[in-house]
Amino acid sequence: MASPGVQALVEAKWQSAFKTLNREEPGISGLLKTSQARQLASDFLRPRALSEPRRKYRADVMANAFRLLYQTKQLHGVLENFLEEMRQQRHLITEDVEAYMHEYEVRPYAFVLVTEVHETADSQIIAQLVHRLVEWFNAWRPTTETDGHPGPLESLGHVAIDSYTDAFQTHIYSVLPPSFSSGFKDLIASTLPVSDPAPPPDRALWDAFHALGLIERYESLISSVCYELVEKHVVETCAGQWSERMLQDLRDWMQNKVLPWMCLPYAPGARTMEEAGASLHGVGPRFDFHVCKTLCDLRTSEIFDIIVDYPDSIDALYDLKECLYRVDQRSNLVQSLRKANKKRLLHPGADTKDILAQYVSTIRSLRIVDPPGVLLYKVADPIRRYLRDRADTIRCIVSSLVGDNENGESLIDDEPPLPYLTKDAEDYSDPHWEPEPIDAGPDFRANKPGDVISTLVSIYDTKDVFVKELQVLLAQRLLAVTDGNYEKERRNIEILKVRFGEQALQVCEVMLRDMTDSRRIDQHVQSQKPSILHPVIISRHFWPSLQSGSFVMPQKLRSIQEEYAREFTAFKPDKRLVWLSHMGSVKLELELQDRTIEAEVTPVAAAIIELFSEKDVWTAGELMAQMQRLDKEHLRKGLNVWVDLGVLKEEGADKYRLLEVAEESSKKEGTVSAPKPKELPAVQTTQQQQAEQMRVFWNYIEGMLTNLGSLPLDRIQNMLKFARGYDRSIEQLGMFMEAARREGLVVVRDGMWRLNK
Template identity: 60%
Template sequence: MISESGRNQILAKWQESFTRLNGNQPGIAGLMNFAKAWKFAREYLYPIDINDPSPKVYAAQEIRAAFEVLGNARRLAAIFETFLEDMRTQQHLITRDVNHHMSRYEETSDPRAVADLVFRLIQWHTAWAPGQEFGHQVLSAFNHTFQTHTFSVLPSSFSSGFKSLIEMTLEPYLDTEESRSRGKEHPADLRLWAGFECLGMLERYESLISSVCYEAIEKHVWDKCAKSWVEPELANLREWMTDCIVPWMLLPYARGARNSEEAKVMLQGVGARFDFHMCKTLCDLRIGEIFDIIIDYPDSKGALQDLKECLQRVDQRSQLVLALRKANTRRLLHPGADTKDILAQYVSIMRCLRFVDPPGVLLHKVADPIRKYLRGRPDTIRCIVANLVGDKESGDSLADVDEPVQPLSQVQMEDYSDPNWEPEPVDAGPDFRTNKPSDTISTLVSIYDSKDLFIKELQVLLAQRLLAVQDGNFDSERKNIEILKVRFGEAPLQVCEVMLKDMTDSKRIDQHIQAQDECVLHSTIISRHFWPPLQGNKLVMPAQFQEVQDRYANGFTEFKPDKKLHWLPQLGTITLELELQDRSIEVEVTPLEAAVIGHFEEKEEWTTDALISSVGGAVEKSMMTKALSKWANLGVIKEKEGGEFVLLEVQEEGGASLLTASRQAVVEETPSVITVEQQQAGQMKVYWRFIEGMLTNLGSLPLDRIQTMLRIAPGYDKTVEQLATFMEAARREGLVTVQGGLWKLNR
């Protein structure tokens, strides 16, 4: 049972609703008018089928009257809710057209089918849209409902079709013949973009629209800039963006602009995104090409300029470091690469990265593996030194021709009082300041902790070059020494000055001896205490050569009574004229080869062992075999079946002719100076007894422990790297073994 008060409330509500619907008209006349207006409004708003050939036409006066009645009754919202429900029931009409056009696209992949679908959806939207009398809120709700229903029936293939359609609108703006021709056939239609906006597709597929522009930018960058390194390309790319991409961007991103200033403001954000993507694409391209760009330097300065500007726009520094380190490991830092090539590439890396990043952070990160690898190569110092003294065989100069000769750079402490002081870059490592020599040579020398290794190698190389000079002109070496003085200082190069003075004094002494008693022998006289150790074996020359040496020594003693010559007969060259029964041969040979053929004057048959014994017994069998092969190739001697060599007084048929022999008679010079590695190996052999005693008494030891205990040995000054090299050589000889970093004697 309902209470009296409840009944009264219901009656009041009913009376209020009746009064609102009936108005002030008598009886139910107003209610009848409302029902008529409701029916008319629903028929007018009902979503029609636009395929109907004879749609019903409504008079504007009747429409206004009906909606006025509904408005006075405050039932416009209710009629609109009914309209939205009718839209749901009529949605199959739109779905039918969507399926038709999308089936056509899926069969032909023609984006025009998608464009036709868009225009068809606009027709549905226009036909179903309520009038402006409903207000903005009602229209917004209608648009939202229409778009929701439309997107719900679009198949998955619509995304690819929509993207193809966007690409078709962009093509007329691109700078290619094909695009221009297609653009004439399918001009961009402003109605299409208006349709996209009306249907909410600009917002829904914003990332898809942007991706089309991104892909066009990427394709243009790769087509125009790949392998194009001579001139900078970034300015040309931005000009292309202004001429081709920006006019197209007005359609999706600045359609409502009333003037150029408004369009510029509207395009500012998206334009910055596209410019960023272009810089990133160009930066990725240059990073992928960076190893070849460095090889091609300085002809690739344009690409480096692009890379420098792009790195200021996008944060790709870590990717550059990673890519270059990987490329160096794969293409440079391996046993198949020559040390000279590695050094040349390292110098090019220095020059390129200093151009791209003047503070040097990128160079510091990239160079660390290269420096460690070069430090482990035995001929790195020799290659650097050969370049310092202008070795013709060292290839291109590592130092820039415009780079002044200056002393080796030293690590400088921070001067915080300097008004030009700048903090370290944010991506600099903790040891960044400690490894920034300014010039190329200082950077190369800084690979090693001490300059002493370079000084020793300089002395060896200069000694070899001085001994190789035959015309007595030492101006080039004098110039090299002066340059080296600037780099290393006066004191370390004093020994080199003495070597140069020895050579000039030797020339003067030889001229004096020849003036007193002309002799076929010309010697180079040096001070043994100021020269690196020379190659030596106790080679015994035949008597006729000994006589010439003694005669020359007597002349020297008369000129320098307080000094005595110590001959190194294995060095130098000898010009011989051989008189045989049917021919005469003049040839330039080494002292060992001269000694070998000289013994055939005593007797005509020799064995290899007998010849070794006759020249002093200190010659290795391989060297003797090589000397015998030389004379055999010249057709002077011949090897018999028993291993004996016999002199050929008469040339055999088919033997080497005199002309051929002369061409083959090239002296293969043996290095006259013992290299630094050979000196160090010889010195380390002295300490082998210490190492052997340690490993015998203490068992297996790590390398650092061996190094620490060796420091108490008299005169030991080797680095742990040099000790590691020696221990590795001992391991190859089978003297020691290593396991887990512990060395022990091989018993």
């Protein structure tokens, strides 16, 4: 048994507890009252099914009961008790939720055909569920509020309500199945202001969400709905729309349509825009960011086509620039563009001209997006490397420099020429100095020559190749000019001089002067003795090598040449003329029995027809003998001109006959005007010139291989170095040998070359 001390202690406790419960009431009546009050309170709070009718309680009785419980410090116990009962009763809610969710999960199959309808119907079930849960929530809420006045329970502070809310929410979250999230998302999505004008917001529903704490719990879901809305809208309105600034429109749209909606979840209490603004402070920028990001992603995926459209898509580029300030996706842009370039541009199917055009557009576009040029630097590298491998790049660049491409616009027209000088050191006293962008590579130089032409020219390490190609092109163009108007060429050369330097273009200067001099001389000669011949007199050494080999002109043509040469020598006593008979064009008229034909043809063709005027039938061999030194190819071409015009007819075995009377098939109108010879003057391209030179070295190679059997490539290279004027690299030699192999001259095995016998 307990010691008397303990006994006394227990007794004292008991007394004090009894005293608390019984208060100062006589006997145990206080105790009875307390228990009665507790009974009443428990019964009042007891969670019951919604269908169960609620008993009416008199407010003053209730108030007294709670006050009593408060005084006897019983409230805590009552609350515990209530939560316990709630735990026992919550199966009611569970059943309800399950019923609704079951309906939701089964329903789609019934409505599968009409998607639109089923979505809204689905989300309506969820809305009903939410409303139902709010009903439960309100019904069980431990409140003694009467007509909006806080009762005794409320006076205890929020403890009771908070613990109740916690318990309730914990329960519903635990019973809501995973499919609820998607349903909820649909429901949120159905409230979006997609239609115009937007329907008034369903405030009751949003209040319900707030009451159940669904907003906090499913915040990420709500924002994802909103993100999806933004993404959908951006793609719908902006995809392929490059000719307008879209970003501002999007922001307006956010402001006018999405923002009011966003107030519902994020700023529930706000009455005015200012209040809402404060609540949205954290959320707004997030969505603005998302707008930028989506637009940026969209434009990044479209970047290749935007560049293709360049001058028209300039607004899209400005948008992209603004977005990139906000969203750091520069590396994405670079990667995407590089990928697109690789897939769509840098393949054998693309024309060098097109690649260059796209490159130029890329330069200009990216200069808009990123003025310092870091993006460009990163994107351009593969293009430049690819272009360097193409054989005709230089020619294409040069022809676009002088405006020789199809649309006739030349690059130099567009931009003021900058001096071909690059600043190597940074100017530290420049007040506008900016550091290099953070993503610039170590070998990036901000002070690179800025304009398009320098960028193109810098694909190659040396500008000599351009000058050489330019010379060839200029020769072709000058010789094609017949009306004596060289102003355009002169202007081009002047502009290019600024770029390449006076010295480099000296040769072109001489060519231009030859042209004007020829005109002057021609005027003089014509005044002395009129002639149908108007030659261009060129200074050899200053022109690219022209197709050489002269043939013997028929007497009539030759006498014209000689007469002119005589006059020339009389005018310039120290000089003589050497005719390049292959080149130029002759305009002549043929009078046949039944028709006259006017044609502008090559001198070779003119010589041939002149021969036919002596005799009607010639064989190719006879013609060759007559004209000497004329190669077969030119002869064939010249003959074909006349065959095409229906003047000559091939009669088998290289025999040609003049048709004095047109044949039925080719007989048309009396006068047939021939198309002008379209081909450009036969200036040898630099490639042909190289091939020509290589032919000389082939003799050496052949000799080597005959004497020594088989040799590796580097031996051949080393031996060729002894030859005078040999300046090829081993790669070039390799290419040449490869070409020789294709022609069947040599064979290679294990890197050893030998003659093919």
